Amino acid sequence: MNTEDKPELDGTTEQKIKAAAKKLFTQKGYSAVKTREIAAEAGINLALLNYYFRSKEKLFELVMADNFITFVDGASHIINNETTTFDKKVELLAAHYIDILIENPDVPRFVLNEIQNHPEKLAKAMSAKLDIFNSIIMKQLSEEIQKGNMMPVNRIHFMINIIGLAVFPFAAKPLLVKVGQINESTFVALLEERKLLIPIWIKNMYKPKEMN
């Protein structure tokens, strides 16, 4: 399964349908998308959707797996790298999420929703990926604390904080645009700043008090 099909304007009919479905399902969710809409977006006939994918639901499951992988796959490589330092992992993790979500801005909302609405499909989608709490970064976190480089820290809070600081702006984007008068280029600039700032913030959050 290729995580990297972008909207395929050409390609096989099968690929066009899948790309159209991914775009629409990711933007609007399962129920809001009509099969006729997918067919129109793909520029093909409605009957071909069922010919290739049997049903709307099967097609959706493929999209869900794809999106879920987008969200967790790269991250698992980073947090389990044997050679990078702890600080480097924090830096890479923040940058990774921001970069991947710039390319796939609707994925967080999609994952959120469909995990709630179709929990039974999640098992299919996540094939034993992502055992965060037995990852290398967690071992390194314990070491940093033991060495006195960081204050003691709940590992769950720690992971929520890194990922949340990176992901939340994408979730909040529509609100930022409406309420905060942020435009597209301002938003991107903000994200680039955050790539640099998040590792610093994390460092500061858990920095041990140096003077008493």
Next chain:
Amino acid sequence: MNTEDKPELDGTTEQKIKAAAKKLFTQKGYSAVKTREIAAEAGINLALLNYYFRSKEKLFELVMADNFITFVDGASHIINNETTTFDKKVELLAAHYIDILIENPDVPRFVLNEIQNHPEKLAKAMSAKLDIFNSIIMKQLSEEIQKGNMMPVNRIHFMINIIGLAVFPFAAKPLLVKVGQINESTFVALLEERKLLIPIWIKNMYKPKEMN
């Protein structure tokens, strides 16, 4: 944690319908909810839904406004309070969001989705609320920086960080449960910790270097 109990089984018919609609729309989104489902949940006849609210869409707009207000209304009081200190506002804001989302855990996902899917309805829903960037807390933030109590900080990042640290766990909850093996009571305990920790984290993130 009222996710399980039937909303308003007493009250007027109109109230019962509205409460049922709010519960279902908030959990599943507009398209996934059927009017028959709302009627059943409210324990009334389908025809009464249209009798009181004309259409599914009108009913949805009411729910949307309600949920949007849940999300922004209390916050606007906190950030514009004339008497509380800056630190106190940070503390109240984090606690406010965590408390209100414990009671309304589905609201963040709902707001996220429906802002995306029905942006045209947002104008109706937000009645000129929430002008964050002209709020008291923003003035106080400038003062703190001027007094040297904080490092210079982009106000947008600052607001994203406070709200994100409070709200993101609710968005991530299904993932935490699946991937992180978090159960309900662990989750609540985590949230209570975060009420105390977020103000400290924010303080540390922006603490000026004290020694050179």
Next chain:
DNA sequence: GTCTATATACGGATAGAC
């Protein structure tokens, strides 16, 4: 105000021609 019955449209899926 509340119900039953129904009009009308829509959406997923398939049959069958080419």
Next chain:
DNA sequence: GTCTATCCGTATATAGAC
């Protein structure tokens, strides 16, 4: 493989009895 035409269940909404 791709199309047109259509089946059939479901969804929103309303008519009209009580």
